[in-house]
Amino acid sequence: MSTLRVTAERLTILDHPDADALELAQVGLYRAVVAKGAYRTGEFAVYIPEQAVLPEPLIDELGLTGRLAGSARNRVRAVRLRGELSQGIVCRPGALDGVDLERAAADGTDFAERLDIVKWVPPVPVSMSGDVDAAPDLLPWIDIENLKRYPDVFAPGDPVTVTEKLHGTACCLTFHTGSGTLEVTSKGLGARRLALRESDGNLYWRAVRGHGLPAVAAALAERLGADRIGIYGEVYGSGVQDLGYGANAGAGLPGYAAFDVCADIGGQLSWYDPADLLDGELPLVPRLFHGPFDLDRVLALAAGNETVSGRELHIREGVVIRTADGRYSPDLGGRAIAKVVADAYLTRKGGTEYE
CATH class of the missing domain: 3.30.470.30 (DNA ligase/mRNA capping enzyme)
Structure with a gap:
Protein backbone atom coordinates (compact mmCIF):
# COMPACT_ATOMS: atom_id res chain seq x y z
CA MET A 1 0.00 0.00 0.00
CA SER A 2 0.98 3.63 -0.45
CA THR A 3 1.41 6.16 2.35
CA LEU A 4 -1.81 8.00 3.17
CA ARG A 5 -1.45 11.75 2.69
CA VAL A 6 -4.34 14.19 2.22
CA THR A 7 -2.87 17.22 0.50
CA ALA A 8 -3.74 20.35 -1.42
CA GLU A 9 -2.99 19.99 -5.13
CA ARG A 10 -3.04 22.12 -8.25
CA LEU A 11 -5.72 20.82 -10.61
CA THR A 12 -5.83 20.29 -14.34
CA ILE A 13 -9.42 20.05 -15.57
CA LEU A 14 -10.22 17.83 -18.54
CA ASP A 15 -13.43 17.09 -20.42
CA HIS A 16 -15.32 13.93 -19.54
CA PRO A 17 -15.75 12.18 -22.90
CA ASP A 18 -19.15 10.69 -22.09
CA ALA A 19 -20.94 13.04 -19.66
CA ASP A 20 -21.91 16.67 -20.26
CA ALA A 21 -22.40 17.38 -16.53
CA LEU A 22 -19.05 15.91 -15.42
CA GLU A 23 -15.38 16.72 -15.81
CA LEU A 24 -12.09 15.10 -14.82
CA ALA A 25 -9.82 16.74 -12.24
CA GLN A 26 -6.26 15.54 -12.74
CA VAL A 27 -3.76 15.35 -9.83
CA GLY A 28 -0.41 14.00 -10.93
CA LEU A 29 -1.56 11.19 -13.22
CA TYR A 30 -4.65 10.43 -11.15
CA ARG A 31 -8.03 11.57 -12.42
CA ALA A 32 -11.13 12.08 -10.29
CA VAL A 33 -14.59 12.71 -11.69
CA VAL A 34 -16.05 16.05 -10.53
CA ALA A 35 -19.14 18.11 -11.30
CA LYS A 36 -18.74 20.30 -14.37
CA GLY A 37 -17.75 23.85 -13.49
CA ALA A 38 -16.81 23.06 -9.89
CA TYR A 39 -13.11 23.70 -10.53
CA ARG A 40 -10.86 25.36 -13.07
CA THR A 41 -7.39 24.46 -14.29
CA GLY A 42 -4.79 26.07 -12.03
CA GLU A 43 -7.03 26.18 -8.96
CA PHE A 44 -6.17 24.28 -5.79
CA ALA A 45 -8.26 21.72 -3.96
CA VAL A 46 -7.78 18.89 -1.48
CA TYR A 47 -7.08 15.43 -2.85
CA ILE A 48 -8.17 12.42 -0.76
CA PRO A 49 -6.56 9.24 -2.13
CA GLU A 50 -7.81 5.70 -2.38
CA GLN A 51 -7.77 3.57 0.80
CA ALA A 52 -8.72 6.60 2.91
CA VAL A 53 -11.43 6.07 5.53
CA LEU A 54 -13.60 9.17 5.98
CA PRO A 55 -15.53 10.29 9.08
CA GLU A 56 -19.31 10.39 8.82
CA PRO A 57 -19.65 14.22 8.93
CA LEU A 58 -17.27 14.62 6.00
CA ILE A 59 -19.09 11.92 4.03
CA ASP A 60 -22.36 13.77 4.61
CA GLU A 61 -20.81 17.11 3.64
CA LEU A 62 -19.50 15.70 0.37
CA GLY A 63 -22.83 14.06 -0.48
CA LEU A 64 -21.31 10.59 -0.50
CA THR A 65 -23.54 8.84 2.03
CA GLY A 66 -23.95 5.20 0.99
CA ARG A 67 -21.69 5.67 -2.06
CA LEU A 68 -18.28 4.69 -0.70
CA ALA A 69 -16.80 1.22 -0.29
CA GLY A 70 -16.61 -1.15 2.66
CA SER A 71 -19.23 -2.49 5.04
CA ALA A 72 -19.49 0.93 6.68
CA ARG A 73 -19.57 2.70 3.29
CA ASN A 74 -16.75 4.99 4.39
CA ARG A 75 -13.72 3.90 2.34
CA VAL A 76 -12.46 5.57 -0.83
CA ARG A 77 -11.71 3.24 -3.72
CA ALA A 78 -11.45 3.52 -7.48
CA VAL A 79 -14.72 3.44 -9.41
CA ARG A 80 -15.83 3.93 -12.98
CA LEU A 81 -18.26 6.82 -13.51
CA ARG A 82 -19.80 6.97 -16.97
CA GLY A 83 -16.93 4.88 -18.30
CA GLU A 84 -14.06 6.91 -16.80
CA LEU A 85 -11.87 5.66 -13.95
CA SER A 86 -12.16 7.95 -10.92
CA GLN A 87 -9.39 7.55 -8.35
CA GLY A 88 -9.72 9.48 -5.11
CA ILE A 89 -11.83 12.49 -4.18
CA VAL A 90 -11.21 16.14 -5.07
CA CYS A 91 -12.95 18.56 -2.70
CA ARG A 92 -12.73 21.68 -0.56
CA PRO A 93 -13.95 20.62 2.92
CA GLY A 94 -15.62 23.24 5.07
CA ALA A 95 -13.16 22.45 7.87
CA LEU A 96 -10.46 24.06 5.73
CA ASP A 97 -12.31 27.28 4.98
CA GLY A 98 -9.82 30.13 5.17
CA VAL A 99 -6.83 27.87 4.53
CA ASP A 100 -4.53 29.05 1.73
CA LEU A 101 -4.53 25.85 -0.31
CA GLU A 102 -1.90 27.12 -2.73
CA ARG A 103 0.52 27.71 0.11
CA ALA A 104 -0.44 24.38 1.70
CA ALA A 105 0.38 22.67 -1.59
CA ALA A 106 3.79 24.34 -1.71
CA ASP A 107 4.46 23.34 1.90
CA GLY A 108 3.25 19.75 1.42
CA THR A 109 0.81 20.08 4.32
CA ASP A 110 -0.94 16.83 5.23
CA PHE A 111 -4.57 17.42 6.28
CA ALA A 112 -5.39 13.79 7.17
CA GLU A 113 -5.38 14.31 10.94
CA ARG A 114 -7.21 17.64 10.76
CA LEU A 115 -9.97 16.05 8.68
CA ASP A 116 -10.05 12.88 10.82
CA ILE A 117 -9.12 10.74 7.82
CA VAL A 118 -7.22 7.51 8.44
CA LYS A 119 -5.69 4.80 6.29
CA TRP A 120 -7.71 1.65 5.76
CA VAL A 121 -6.09 -1.37 7.42
CA PRO A 122 -7.26 -4.66 5.89
CA PRO A 123 -8.27 -7.55 8.14
CA VAL A 124 -5.74 -10.33 8.71
CA PRO A 125 -6.85 -13.96 8.22
Whole structure:
Protein backbone atom coordinates (compact mmCIF):
# COMPACT_ATOMS: atom_id res chain seq x y z
CA MET A 1 0.00 0.00 0.00
CA SER A 2 0.98 3.63 -0.45
CA THR A 3 1.41 6.16 2.35
CA LEU A 4 -1.81 8.00 3.17
CA ARG A 5 -1.45 11.75 2.69
CA VAL A 6 -4.34 14.19 2.22
CA THR A 7 -2.87 17.22 0.50
CA ALA A 8 -3.74 20.35 -1.42
CA GLU A 9 -2.99 19.99 -5.13
CA ARG A 10 -3.04 22.12 -8.25
CA LEU A 11 -5.72 20.82 -10.61
CA THR A 12 -5.83 20.29 -14.34
CA ILE A 13 -9.42 20.05 -15.57
CA LEU A 14 -10.22 17.83 -18.54
CA ASP A 15 -13.43 17.09 -20.42
CA HIS A 16 -15.32 13.93 -19.54
CA PRO A 17 -15.75 12.18 -22.90
CA ASP A 18 -19.15 10.69 -22.09
CA ALA A 19 -20.94 13.04 -19.66
CA ASP A 20 -21.91 16.67 -20.26
CA ALA A 21 -22.40 17.38 -16.53
CA LEU A 22 -19.05 15.91 -15.42
CA GLU A 23 -15.38 16.72 -15.81
CA LEU A 24 -12.09 15.10 -14.82
CA ALA A 25 -9.82 16.74 -12.24
CA GLN A 26 -6.26 15.54 -12.74
CA VAL A 27 -3.76 15.35 -9.83
CA GLY A 28 -0.41 14.00 -10.93
CA LEU A 29 -1.56 11.19 -13.22
CA TYR A 30 -4.65 10.43 -11.15
CA ARG A 31 -8.03 11.57 -12.42
CA ALA A 32 -11.13 12.08 -10.29
CA VAL A 33 -14.59 12.71 -11.69
CA VAL A 34 -16.05 16.05 -10.53
CA ALA A 35 -19.14 18.11 -11.30
CA LYS A 36 -18.74 20.30 -14.37
CA GLY A 37 -17.75 23.85 -13.49
CA ALA A 38 -16.81 23.06 -9.89
CA TYR A 39 -13.11 23.70 -10.53
CA ARG A 40 -10.86 25.36 -13.07
CA THR A 41 -7.39 24.46 -14.29
CA GLY A 42 -4.79 26.07 -12.03
CA GLU A 43 -7.03 26.18 -8.96
CA PHE A 44 -6.17 24.28 -5.79
CA ALA A 45 -8.26 21.72 -3.96
CA VAL A 46 -7.78 18.89 -1.48
CA TYR A 47 -7.08 15.43 -2.85
CA ILE A 48 -8.17 12.42 -0.76
CA PRO A 49 -6.56 9.24 -2.13
CA GLU A 50 -7.81 5.70 -2.38
CA GLN A 51 -7.77 3.57 0.80
CA ALA A 52 -8.72 6.60 2.91
CA VAL A 53 -11.43 6.07 5.53
CA LEU A 54 -13.60 9.17 5.98
CA PRO A 55 -15.53 10.29 9.08
CA GLU A 56 -19.31 10.39 8.82
CA PRO A 57 -19.65 14.22 8.93
CA LEU A 58 -17.27 14.62 6.00
CA ILE A 59 -19.09 11.92 4.03
CA ASP A 60 -22.36 13.77 4.61
CA GLU A 61 -20.81 17.11 3.64
CA LEU A 62 -19.50 15.70 0.37
CA GLY A 63 -22.83 14.06 -0.48
CA LEU A 64 -21.31 10.59 -0.50
CA THR A 65 -23.54 8.84 2.03
CA GLY A 66 -23.95 5.20 0.99
CA ARG A 67 -21.69 5.67 -2.06
CA LEU A 68 -18.28 4.69 -0.70
CA ALA A 69 -16.80 1.22 -0.29
CA GLY A 70 -16.61 -1.15 2.66
CA SER A 71 -19.23 -2.49 5.04
CA ALA A 72 -19.49 0.93 6.68
CA ARG A 73 -19.57 2.70 3.29
CA ASN A 74 -16.75 4.99 4.39
CA ARG A 75 -13.72 3.90 2.34
CA VAL A 76 -12.46 5.57 -0.83
CA ARG A 77 -11.71 3.24 -3.72
CA ALA A 78 -11.45 3.52 -7.48
CA VAL A 79 -14.72 3.44 -9.41
CA ARG A 80 -15.83 3.93 -12.98
CA LEU A 81 -18.26 6.82 -13.51
CA ARG A 82 -19.80 6.97 -16.97
CA GLY A 83 -16.93 4.88 -18.30
CA GLU A 84 -14.06 6.91 -16.80
CA LEU A 85 -11.87 5.66 -13.95
CA SER A 86 -12.16 7.95 -10.92
CA GLN A 87 -9.39 7.55 -8.35
CA GLY A 88 -9.72 9.48 -5.11
CA ILE A 89 -11.83 12.49 -4.18
CA VAL A 90 -11.21 16.14 -5.07
CA CYS A 91 -12.95 18.56 -2.70
CA ARG A 92 -12.73 21.68 -0.56
CA PRO A 93 -13.95 20.62 2.92
CA GLY A 94 -15.62 23.24 5.07
CA ALA A 95 -13.16 22.45 7.87
CA LEU A 96 -10.46 24.06 5.73
CA ASP A 97 -12.31 27.28 4.98
CA GLY A 98 -9.82 30.13 5.17
CA VAL A 99 -6.83 27.87 4.53
CA ASP A 100 -4.53 29.05 1.73
CA LEU A 101 -4.53 25.85 -0.31
CA GLU A 102 -1.90 27.12 -2.73
CA ARG A 103 0.52 27.71 0.11
CA ALA A 104 -0.44 24.38 1.70
CA ALA A 105 0.38 22.67 -1.59
CA ALA A 106 3.79 24.34 -1.71
CA ASP A 107 4.46 23.34 1.90
CA GLY A 108 3.25 19.75 1.42
CA THR A 109 0.81 20.08 4.32
CA ASP A 110 -0.94 16.83 5.23
CA PHE A 111 -4.57 17.42 6.28
CA ALA A 112 -5.39 13.79 7.17
CA GLU A 113 -5.38 14.31 10.94
CA ARG A 114 -7.21 17.64 10.76
CA LEU A 115 -9.97 16.05 8.68
CA ASP A 116 -10.05 12.88 10.82
CA ILE A 117 -9.12 10.74 7.82
CA VAL A 118 -7.22 7.51 8.44
CA LYS A 119 -5.69 4.80 6.29
CA TRP A 120 -7.71 1.65 5.76
CA VAL A 121 -6.09 -1.37 7.42
CA PRO A 122 -7.26 -4.66 5.89
CA PRO A 123 -8.27 -7.55 8.14
CA VAL A 124 -5.74 -10.33 8.71
CA PRO A 125 -6.85 -13.96 8.22
CA VAL A 126 -5.92 -16.52 10.88
CA SER A 127 -3.38 -18.22 8.59
CA MET A 128 -1.45 -14.95 8.29
CA SER A 129 -1.53 -14.07 11.99
CA GLY A 130 0.18 -15.62 15.00
CA ASP A 131 2.09 -14.92 18.17
CA VAL A 132 4.67 -12.19 17.82
CA ASP A 133 7.84 -11.00 19.53
CA ALA A 134 9.54 -7.62 19.59
CA ALA A 135 12.14 -7.45 16.82
CA PRO A 136 13.97 -4.10 16.89
CA ASP A 137 16.69 -5.29 14.50
CA LEU A 138 14.45 -6.26 11.60
CA LEU A 139 15.59 -4.90 8.26
CA PRO A 140 13.03 -2.38 7.01
CA TRP A 141 10.59 -2.45 4.17
CA ILE A 142 8.80 0.57 2.73
CA ASP A 143 5.42 1.49 1.34
CA ILE A 144 5.82 1.83 -2.42
CA GLU A 145 4.21 5.02 -3.67
CA ASN A 146 2.10 5.18 -6.81
CA LEU A 147 3.69 6.69 -9.90
CA LYS A 148 0.39 8.41 -10.68
CA ARG A 149 0.80 10.47 -7.49
CA TYR A 150 4.53 11.09 -8.06
CA PRO A 151 4.93 11.21 -11.85
CA ASP A 152 8.36 12.90 -11.76
CA VAL A 153 10.21 10.11 -9.91
CA PHE A 154 11.67 8.89 -13.20
CA ALA A 155 12.83 11.03 -16.09
CA PRO A 156 12.42 9.85 -19.70
CA GLY A 157 15.34 7.62 -20.55
CA ASP A 158 16.30 6.74 -16.97
CA PRO A 159 17.50 3.12 -16.86
CA VAL A 160 14.78 1.18 -15.04
CA THR A 161 13.60 -2.34 -14.35
CA VAL A 162 9.86 -3.10 -14.46
CA THR A 163 8.60 -6.19 -12.66
CA GLU A 164 5.13 -7.63 -12.25
CA LYS A 165 3.35 -6.72 -9.01
CA LEU A 166 1.77 -9.82 -7.46
CA HIS A 167 -1.39 -9.87 -5.41
CA GLY A 168 -0.39 -11.81 -2.33
CA THR A 169 1.05 -10.84 1.01
CA ALA A 170 4.57 -9.52 1.57
CA CYS A 171 6.89 -11.79 3.52
CA CYS A 172 9.93 -10.08 5.04
CA LEU A 173 12.84 -12.22 6.24
CA THR A 174 15.85 -10.94 8.18
CA PHE A 175 18.88 -13.23 8.59
CA HIS A 176 21.39 -12.31 11.32
CA THR A 177 24.82 -13.58 10.29
CA GLY A 178 26.47 -13.55 13.72
CA SER A 179 23.82 -15.65 15.48
CA GLY A 180 22.39 -17.44 12.44
CA THR A 181 18.90 -16.52 13.60
CA LEU A 182 15.93 -15.76 11.35
CA GLU A 183 13.14 -13.28 11.86
CA VAL A 184 10.04 -13.57 9.66
CA THR A 185 7.28 -11.00 9.49
CA SER A 186 4.64 -9.42 7.30
CA LYS A 187 4.83 -5.87 5.98
CA GLY A 188 2.27 -4.65 8.51
CA LEU A 189 3.86 -6.34 11.51
CA GLY A 190 7.35 -5.44 10.35
CA ALA A 191 6.44 -1.76 10.34
CA ARG A 192 5.73 -2.19 14.07
CA ARG A 193 9.02 -4.05 14.61
CA LEU A 194 7.26 -7.33 15.38
CA ALA A 195 8.30 -10.79 14.15
CA LEU A 196 6.13 -13.90 13.95
CA ARG A 197 7.02 -16.87 16.13
CA GLU A 198 7.66 -19.95 14.04
CA SER A 199 4.57 -22.09 13.63
CA ASP A 200 3.77 -24.98 11.28
CA GLY A 201 0.42 -23.41 10.47
CA ASN A 202 1.65 -19.89 9.77
CA LEU A 203 1.56 -18.95 6.09
CA TYR A 204 4.80 -16.96 6.11
CA TRP A 205 6.86 -19.60 7.90
CA ARG A 206 5.43 -22.31 5.62
CA ALA A 207 6.64 -20.31 2.61
CA VAL A 208 10.05 -19.54 4.15
CA ARG A 209 10.77 -23.16 5.06
CA GLY A 210 9.11 -24.67 2.01
CA HIS A 211 11.13 -22.58 -0.46
CA GLY A 212 14.45 -22.93 1.38
CA LEU A 213 14.97 -19.26 2.25
CA PRO A 214 17.13 -19.84 5.35
CA ALA A 215 19.93 -21.55 3.39
CA VAL A 216 19.73 -18.99 0.59
CA ALA A 217 19.96 -16.08 3.05
CA ALA A 218 22.94 -17.63 4.88
CA ALA A 219 24.81 -18.22 1.62
CA LEU A 220 24.05 -14.69 0.45
CA ALA A 221 25.31 -13.19 3.71
CA GLU A 222 28.60 -15.04 3.31
CA ARG A 223 28.89 -14.03 -0.35
CA LEU A 224 28.33 -10.32 0.37
CA GLY A 225 30.08 -10.18 3.73
CA ALA A 226 26.87 -8.86 5.29
CA ASP A 227 25.92 -8.59 8.94
CA ARG A 228 22.23 -8.93 8.06
CA ILE A 229 20.39 -10.01 4.93
CA GLY A 230 16.80 -9.11 4.11
CA ILE A 231 14.88 -11.07 1.49
CA TYR A 232 11.47 -9.71 0.57
CA GLY A 233 8.98 -11.75 -1.39
CA GLU A 234 5.32 -12.16 -2.15
CA VAL A 235 3.48 -15.20 -0.79
CA TYR A 236 0.50 -16.04 -2.95
CA GLY A 237 -2.08 -18.64 -3.90
CA SER A 238 -5.70 -19.51 -3.32
CA GLY A 239 -6.50 -18.87 0.31
CA VAL A 240 -4.21 -15.83 0.40
CA GLN A 241 -5.97 -13.33 -1.88
CA ASP A 242 -8.61 -13.46 -4.58
CA LEU A 243 -5.97 -13.77 -7.32
CA GLY A 244 -4.28 -17.13 -6.84
CA TYR A 245 -2.00 -17.64 -9.87
CA GLY A 246 -2.79 -21.37 -9.84
CA ALA A 247 -1.08 -22.04 -6.48
CA ASN A 248 -2.97 -23.66 -3.60
CA ALA A 249 -1.68 -22.01 -0.45
CA GLY A 250 -4.33 -23.62 1.72
CA ALA A 251 -3.62 -27.28 1.01
CA GLY A 252 -0.10 -27.22 -0.43
CA LEU A 253 3.08 -25.18 -0.59
CA PRO A 254 2.26 -21.47 -0.90
CA GLY A 255 3.54 -19.70 -3.98
CA TYR A 256 6.52 -17.44 -3.40
CA ALA A 257 8.38 -14.87 -5.51
CA ALA A 258 11.25 -12.68 -4.28
CA PHE A 259 11.07 -9.01 -5.26
CA ASP A 260 13.84 -7.29 -3.27
CA VAL A 261 17.06 -7.89 -1.34
CA CYS A 262 18.69 -5.73 1.33
CA ALA A 263 22.16 -6.18 2.83
CA ASP A 264 23.54 -4.55 5.97
CA ILE A 265 27.30 -4.35 5.42
CA GLY A 266 29.09 -2.58 8.23
CA GLY A 267 25.99 -0.58 9.13
CA GLN A 268 25.35 0.56 5.54
CA LEU A 269 22.13 -0.68 3.92
CA SER A 270 22.30 -1.51 0.22
CA TRP A 271 19.45 -2.66 -2.01
CA TYR A 272 19.85 -5.22 -4.80
CA ASP A 273 17.80 -6.54 -7.68
CA PRO A 274 17.06 -10.18 -6.75
CA ALA A 275 17.57 -11.15 -10.40
CA ASP A 276 21.25 -10.28 -9.95
CA LEU A 277 21.69 -12.38 -6.79
CA LEU A 278 18.98 -15.02 -6.52
CA ASP A 279 18.28 -16.19 -10.06
CA GLY A 280 18.17 -19.98 -9.89
CA GLU A 281 18.09 -19.89 -6.08
CA LEU A 282 14.53 -18.71 -5.47
CA PRO A 283 11.41 -18.01 -7.54
CA LEU A 284 11.46 -14.35 -8.60
CA VAL A 285 8.76 -11.89 -9.61
CA PRO A 286 8.60 -11.76 -13.43
CA ARG A 287 10.80 -9.11 -15.05
CA LEU A 288 8.74 -7.45 -17.78
CA PHE A 289 11.19 -4.80 -19.02
CA HIS A 290 14.71 -3.53 -18.47
CA GLY A 291 15.76 -0.38 -20.29
CA PRO A 292 15.04 3.36 -20.65
CA PHE A 293 12.00 4.68 -18.80
CA ASP A 294 9.02 5.54 -20.97
CA LEU A 295 5.75 6.41 -19.23
CA ASP A 296 3.46 5.06 -21.94
CA ARG A 297 5.33 1.75 -21.97
CA VAL A 298 5.04 1.43 -18.19
CA LEU A 299 1.32 2.22 -18.17
CA ALA A 300 0.77 -0.37 -20.91
CA LEU A 301 2.74 -3.00 -18.99
CA ALA A 302 0.56 -2.44 -15.91
CA ALA A 303 -2.46 -3.74 -17.83
CA GLY A 304 -3.13 -7.17 -19.26
CA ASN A 305 -2.97 -10.58 -17.62
CA GLU A 306 -0.53 -12.04 -15.11
CA THR A 307 2.49 -14.05 -16.25
CA VAL A 308 3.28 -15.88 -13.00
CA SER A 309 1.23 -19.00 -13.66
CA GLY A 310 2.35 -19.33 -17.26
CA ARG A 311 -1.30 -19.67 -18.19
CA GLU A 312 -2.55 -16.08 -17.81
CA LEU A 313 -5.26 -17.17 -15.41
CA HIS A 314 -6.44 -13.71 -14.46
CA ILE A 315 -5.71 -10.00 -14.56
CA ARG A 316 -2.40 -8.46 -13.54
CA GLU A 317 -2.31 -6.37 -10.37
CA GLY A 318 0.17 -3.93 -11.86
CA VAL A 319 3.90 -3.27 -12.04
CA VAL A 320 6.77 -2.01 -9.88
CA ILE A 321 9.39 0.31 -11.39
CA ARG A 322 12.84 0.95 -9.94
CA THR A 323 16.03 2.51 -11.24
CA ALA A 324 18.76 0.11 -12.27
CA ASP A 325 21.29 1.97 -10.10
CA GLY A 326 19.14 2.28 -6.96
CA ARG A 327 19.48 6.07 -6.89
CA TYR A 328 17.85 8.46 -4.41
CA SER A 329 14.60 10.23 -5.33
CA PRO A 330 14.07 13.73 -3.86
CA ASP A 331 10.35 13.42 -4.69
CA LEU A 332 10.02 10.33 -2.47
CA GLY A 333 12.75 11.11 0.04
CA GLY A 334 14.22 7.65 -0.48
CA ARG A 335 14.79 5.01 -3.12
CA ALA A 336 13.54 5.71 -6.62
CA ILE A 337 10.88 3.00 -6.67
CA ALA A 338 7.19 3.29 -7.56
CA LYS A 339 4.22 1.24 -8.67
CA VAL A 340 1.37 1.44 -11.14
CA VAL A 341 -1.81 -0.48 -10.35
CA ALA A 342 -3.93 -1.76 -13.23
CA ASP A 343 -7.34 -0.15 -13.76
CA ALA A 344 -9.01 -3.58 -14.11
CA TYR A 345 -7.54 -4.68 -10.79
CA LEU A 346 -8.84 -1.58 -9.00
CA THR A 347 -12.39 -2.05 -10.26
CA ARG A 348 -12.67 -5.85 -10.04
CA LYS A 349 -15.53 -7.34 -8.04
CA GLY A 350 -15.04 -9.42 -4.90
CA GLY A 351 -11.40 -8.46 -4.40
CA THR A 352 -9.49 -9.02 -1.16
CA GLU A 353 -6.76 -6.77 0.23
CA TYR A 354 -5.19 -8.58 3.18
CA GLU A 355 -1.81 -7.22 4.23
